[in-house]
Amino acid sequence: MVLGTMSSAGKSFVTAGLCRIFRQDGYRTAPFKSQNMALNSYITADGMEMGRAQVMQAEAAGIAPDVRMNPILLKPTSDSGSQVIVNGEIYGTMRAQEYYTKKQELIPYILKAYHALAAENDIIVLEGAGSPAEINLKSVDIVNLGMAELSDSPAILVGDIDRGGVFASLYGTIMLLDDAERRRIRGIVINKFRGDVEILKSGLTMLEELTGIPVLGVVPYLPLELDDEDSLSERLSRREAAAESLLDVAVIRFPRISNFTDFEALEQVEGVSVRYVSRRGELGTPDMILLAGTKSTMADLRWLRQSGLEAELLKCHEKGVFLMGICGGFQMLGKRLCDPEQVEDGGELRGMGLLDVETVFRPEKHRAQTAGMVSCLSGQLELLSGCAVRGYEIHMGETVYTETAQPFAMLTDGRKDGCVCADGTVCGTYLHGIFDTPELTQKLVQLLLEKKGISGTTVPAVDFAAKKEQEYNKLADLLREHLDMPKIYDILNSWGKMP
Incomplete structure (x- = not known):
């Protein structure tokens, strides 16, 4: 021992x-x-x-x-x-x-x-x-x-x-x-x-x-x-992007953040700097904002709102900053959260309204390893269309799509996963570990570099499993x-x- x-x-x-x-x-x-x-x-x-x-x-x-x-x-x-x-x-x-x-x-x-x-x-x-x-x-x-x-x-x-x-x-x-x-x-x-x-x-x-x-x-x-353990991880103390970085990626550090290991593969990509933000003054205008998973989605959405970070996120969105939510972060980006059976706090809560989905919490937890393929996307995420995706799901919400909602991916079992807004500036997924997929991560970084005006830079695919x-x-x-x-x-x- x-x-x-x-x-x-x-x-x-x-x-x-x-x-x-x-x-x-x-x-x-x-x-x-x-x-x-x-x-x-x-x-x-x-x-x-x-x-x-x-x-x-x-x-x-x-x-x-x-x-x-x-x-x-x-x-x-x-x-x-x-x-x-x-x-x-x-x-x-x-x-x-x-x-x-x-x-x-x-x-x-x-x-x-x-x-x-x-x-x-x-x-x-x-x-x-x-x-x-x-x-x-x-x-x-x-x-x-x-x-x-x-x-x-x-x-x-x-x-x-x-x-x-x-x-x-x-x-x-x-x-x-x-x-x-x-x-x-x-x-x-x-x-x-x-x-x-x-x-x-x-x-x-x-x-x-x-x-x-x-x-x-x-x-x-x-x-x-x-992989680090939870709240004592040194990586959560990173507040500023590295001076030599090409891309500044900000992860919202929710009070009940879960599975921040999702972002370790991104940290391995040359030129990408991943930092964690818990105050509105720390956000700035990054190239990508990631909303992580959370054990208490509704409580952490209230915190996001009360801290002023939601307002800063929406300002960044208006400037064209790419937003992506995983699991609880995906649920927050939708139009509404409902908790009729008091799985979390009970009641209803307005979402951020950036994706055409609503989530209803249920006592049953969905747990599965899964894989699929990115949907045929338009807008700035078009380059990701057809990329293979894999990861694991672990959530207690059922997400309902409106008629106009565009799924992020189609899974091998026939289910939809995630959602993308029409211009591709906002995306959500339930797949933890999605950045461990080398091709998808490589192409995402490539399109963010091109959006920033950095051309001619070849982004190598990182075999995260081999790296570990x-x-x-x-x-x-x-x-x-x-x-x-x-x-x-x-x-x-x-x-x-x-x-």
């Missing part, structure tokens, strides 16, 4: 890196996180919903994402409540206190998923959540050392030195554990180090003497183009160089013999 002293210490990436190393060394390996809290989710081939961090780790392990890798997913709907997903399907919506009292009931689901994976693999790399030393929650812990005990797993503890106080956080975490828990911690990793490691060595020695636990390595800081493979190998190389892998294998081989 990979534990961290805090959220964003690097557990997800260390887990992914170990998955890739074990795979390279010939072991059948799978990731596992019993409970994940995230708005970035994914739909598996069989239509089940799971956290994207475990999808990233499965890719690193060279296997298909499987909902058993993340049996419980919590998707926050408010500051004190979440939709609870169990084995890929909605279990209910609960406030924090209600979930706190009931989560022990979910242990059988967790163990069934874990043991099924364990039967098919040589090594399971478990990931914890937050900190294992939350002493007010330890009695009902099902994701940190509570899960390590259920699976009888040894653990390593990761600390983030980039935030400062790493020795105190590592020592304090270990000292807040009881003796049985402490015996499971077989190694310490210091992550995101910048500088000369020689300066650290005396501190590492003292830490080992104080805790009796070996330091397995100091991992340098390395930016990687891989390179990043996983880079991560594995980093860990091999800076972690004591023989010691980690020794921990794996000797754990069952420990008293």
Whole structure:
């Protein structure tokens, strides 16, 4: 098990890196996180919903994402409540206190998923959540050392030195554990180090003497183009376009933004700068504005309106700036949102009125991987006509088209997807991951460059899947160089013999 002293210490990436190393060394390996809290989710081939961090780790392990890798997913709907997903399907919506009292009931689901994976693999790399030393929650812990005990797993503890106080956080975490828990911690990793490691060595020695636990390595800081967890992602702090960029793409950072991983493929295109905007003064006049998915479409549309960002978006639209919405962002661009069954806030809400669709929310969640082809479009999006598209759908709204509405794409199952306005300046789709399709992304960037008056620039198609493979190998190389892998294998081989 990979534990961290805090959220964003690097557990997800260390887990992914170990998955890739074990795979390279010939072991059948799978990731596992019993409970994940995230708005970035994914739909598996069989239509089940799971956290994207475990999808990233499965890719690193060279296997298909499987909902058993993340049996419980919590998707926050408010500051004190979440939709609870169990084995890929909605279990209910609960406030924090209600979930706190009931989560022990979910242990059988967790163990069934874990043991099924364990039967098919040589090594399971478990990931914890937050900190294992939350002493007010330890009695009902099902994701940190509570899960390590259920699976009888040894653990390593990761600390983030980039935030400062790493020795105190590592020592304090270990000292807040009881003796049985402490015996499971077989190694310490210091992550995101910048500088000369020689300066650290005396501190590492003292830490080992104080805790009796070996330091397995100091991992340098390395930016990687891989899926991040939710709100703590560094990419969400980007407020300005890079000075050398040709295209400025602004993503609206809703309070409940979900699946911002949709835009990582765009970030890989040379000359494209992607930034995140949460205030009207930050928007400016970008070349493209993206409205991301959201867990609470109606609440975030109200926020957009109250913050003044909607007015700024409409001004940009009048100037010809291209607007595109994905999932909840697509729903906002329509004429009206209706919630007769109180799936979200209830009642009705006027949309932005830029697309000829209306959305009615229903309790049933639509979950599917899907593919299709862009419709025969006119206006500035004509170049996209006939492009293949693929992605996954995950939404709780039924969108109704008016007679004049132009679908963005036709799916292989005969359904319409999305909508485009007559002049092609506004577009919406339900397909998460749509920019992972190289041809479509290449042509979209090309037409935006031409619209801006930049001609003669060839936009290379980016094979995002191949790019991620390179990043996983880079991560594995980093860990091999800076972690004591023989010691980690020794921990794996000797754990069952420990008293």
